[in-house]
Amino acid sequence: MRTRSITYFIKPRKWEIDYIKEKIENAYDTLERIAAVVNEFAEVWTLRIAMPPVPPYFDMEELASVKIREGFMYAPIHLDAKDERIKTIPEILLNYNVYGSIRIKDYDDVEKAVDVLLRLSERDYQAATRLAFVLGKRLATPYFPLAATGTKEGFAISLLYVREAIKDLGSAIRLPYRIREMGREVEKVGRKLRVEFLGFDLSLSPWMEESVGELVEKVAGVKIPDPGTLHAISRINQYIRDLLLVSGVKVTGFNELMMPVGEDVVLKERVREGVLNLRDLSRLASVCVAGIDMVAVNYNWAKEWLSSFVVDLLDVHKVKRRVMGIRVLPVKKRKGEVRFDRFGDIPIANY
Numbered sequence: 001m002r003t004r005s006i007t008y009f010i011k012p013r014k015w016e017i018d019y020i021k022e023k024i025e026n027a028y029d030t031l032e033r034i035a036a037v038v039n040e041f042a043e044v045w046t047l048r049i050a051m052p053p054v055p056p057y058f059d060m061e062e063l064a065s066v067k068i069r070e071g072f073m074y075a076p077i078h079l080d081a082k083d084e085r086i087k088t089i090p091e092i093l094l095n096y097n098v099y100g101s102i103r104i105k106d107y108d109d110v111e112k113a114v115d116v117l118l119r120l121s122e123r124d125y126q127a128a129t130r131l132a133f134v135l136g137k138r139l140a141t142p143y144f145p146l147a148a149t150g151t152k153e154g155f156a157i158s159l160l161y162v163r164e165a166i167k168d169l170g171s172a173i174r175l176p177y178r179i180r181e182m183g184r185e186v187e188k189v190g191r192k193l194r195v196e197f198l199g200f201d202l203s204l205s206p207w208m209e210e211s212v213g214e215l216v217e218k219v220a221g222v223k224i225p226d227p228g229t230l231h232a233i234s235r236i237n238q239y240i241r242d243l244l245l246v247s248g249v250k251v252t253g254f255n256e257l258m259m260p261v262g263e264d265v266v267l268k269e270r271v272r273e274g275v276l277n278l279r280d281l282s283r284l285a286s287v288c289v290a291g292i293d294m295v296a297v298n299y300n301w302a303k304e305w306l307s308s309f310v311v312d313l314l315d316v317h318k319v320k321r322r323v324m325g326i327r328v329l330p331v332k333k334r335k336g337e338v339r340f341d342r343f344g345d346i347p348i349a350n351y
Contacts, residue, residue, distance in 0.1 A: 001178065003038050004158040004205065005073075006031055007048040007142035009198065011153035015058045021066055024049060028069055030193055034155060037189045041182040042159065050147035051076040053103075053138070060085060064096040075099035078138070078148040081109030089131065090120040099130045099145035103138065107311055114307045121299065121330040126340055128329045129262075129294070135314055136323035141201050141253030146325050154196035156252050157186065158203065162210040166218060169239050176247035183249035201253030202240055203290060206264040208344075212236075212257060213266025224270050225280040230287050233257055237288045254290045254323070262294030262329070262346040271295075272337070272347040278309065279351060286316045291325035296338055296346045302330040305351065 008027040012020055027049050035044045049072060054060050060077060068074045077093070077100030079086050086102055093100060102113045113133055121128040132145040140149040142156040164175050183200065190197040206212040216224055220232035236257050244251055259281070261267045270276035281292050292313065297306070310326060317324045329346070331338045337345040 001042045001164050001175070002160040003042045003044040004160040004207075005046045005048050005142045005144075006034055006038060006044060006155055006157050007050055007144075007147050008155045009050050009052070009140060009147070009149050009153055011052055011151075015055055017062050017066075020063065024066060024068070028072065030195055031072075031155070033193060034186070034189055037185050038157065038182065041178065041185070045160065046073055047071065048073040048075065048142065048144060048147065050144075050149075051078070052148055053078045053080070054085075056083070056085075060088060061092055064092045064098045073099065073144060075101075075144050075147050077101075079103070080105065081113045086112060086116050089116050090123065093120060093127045093130055094124055099147075101132045101134050101145050101148060103134045104310070104314060107314065110310045110314065111307050114302075114310060117328070118299070118303060118306075118330060122332075125329060125331045125338065129327070129340065129342070131327070133310065133326040134323065135291075135317040135326065139253050139323050140198050143201060143203070143205070143253065143258075145327070152196060152198060154198040155190070156198040156201060158201045158205070158253075160205065160207055160210060162204060162206055162212055162215055165204055165236075165239065166215050169215070169219060169236070176243055179243070179247040179249055183247065187250075197250060199250035199252035201255060202243055202251060203254045203256055203258050204236060204240060205258040206260065206267075208263065208265050211264045211266040212259055213264050213270065216257075217266065223275065224267070225276055225284065230284065233284060233288045256290040256322075257288065258290050258293065259284065260293035260327070261349065262296065262340065262343045268345075268347055271349050274350060277350040281349075282309070282313060282316070285313065285324065286320065293325060293327045294329065294343070294346070295327075296329045296331050296348045297351075298334050298348060299330040299332045300334075301351060302328070306330070
């Protein structure tokens with residue numbers, strides 16, 4: 001098991017750039033002290049800083065341009081789709097290595113948000129990996145690009161535990177106690193630093209060979225997305241719920257199975273084979289997946305159909321009554337694969 005991320009959520013008492021820079025400097029020290037404790041249980045992979053939605057009077061570019069210490073990730077740009085400032089998001093993400101999200105509340109928001117994504121990906125398709133849509137309320141999840149909350153200051157933790165889940169699925173015996181012990185120590189360090197621990201997001205997420213696709217197929221006994229896949233995902237989500245219950249730790253965020261195609265070797269292979277497509281992924285999301293994530297699509301298809309696809313997912317969100325995330329990567333290639341710096345080759349999904 002590894003610690004995928006420790007994310008510090010800043011809630012400024014005042015929106016002044018010097019004050020915010022000071023808050024960010026303090027966050028570095030806090031994250032490093034927390035990481036020193038967490039490393040005793042599970043090696044820490046990334047340290048991250050997230051800002052809340054930007055108020056209308058504050059200069060977003062000034063916020064994005066804050067120089068961030070090497071080795072830290074930074075998500076400062078979070079807006080509602082109705083906010084006219086979303087038009088500036090492409091320029092900001094192109095000029096600064098930051099993350100952001102657009103919240104879609106209703107059908108009128110969809111075309112505005114999709115237009116921002118298309119304008120961004122037209123100039124740099126790789127930058128689209130740093131922008132996501134959120135359907136529903138914002139969650140205090142440590143997962144980027146969606147990490148944003150204006151309600152509390154504190155920190156949250158996500159874990160990478162696919163291999164442990166493959167061994168443990170069906171029993172939920174060993175792993176909960178490791179997580180419980182980690183939670184106790186994390187709570188202690190939070191109290192010592194006078195920073196609230198917002199909780200673990202115990203979502204099961206992959207990283208390449210540590211594949212949730214492999215896990216789903218082991219449970220289902222079939223290839224994704226053959227019949228039995230939905231039931232397997234449902235069983236895995238029950239495992240996550242059991243993990244929460246038995247460990248008794250504080251939780252935040254999604255706490256569901258995540259299936260980001262571009263971060264999972266098995267999911268990539270199923271798209272490459274042509275057996276897993278956008279329709280399949282939206283069907284899985286309609287039941288028990290946290291959203292559509294890291295899926296490469298043809299740019300021209302996206303210009304014509306992506307808004308309709310997001311509208312469908314908005315209806316799924318309304319029926320499911322769960323927050324969902326969407327991160328789609330429009331590329332100017334009709335089929336085959338596209339190379340991304342951090343994620344390697346990602347196959348282009350059919351619809």
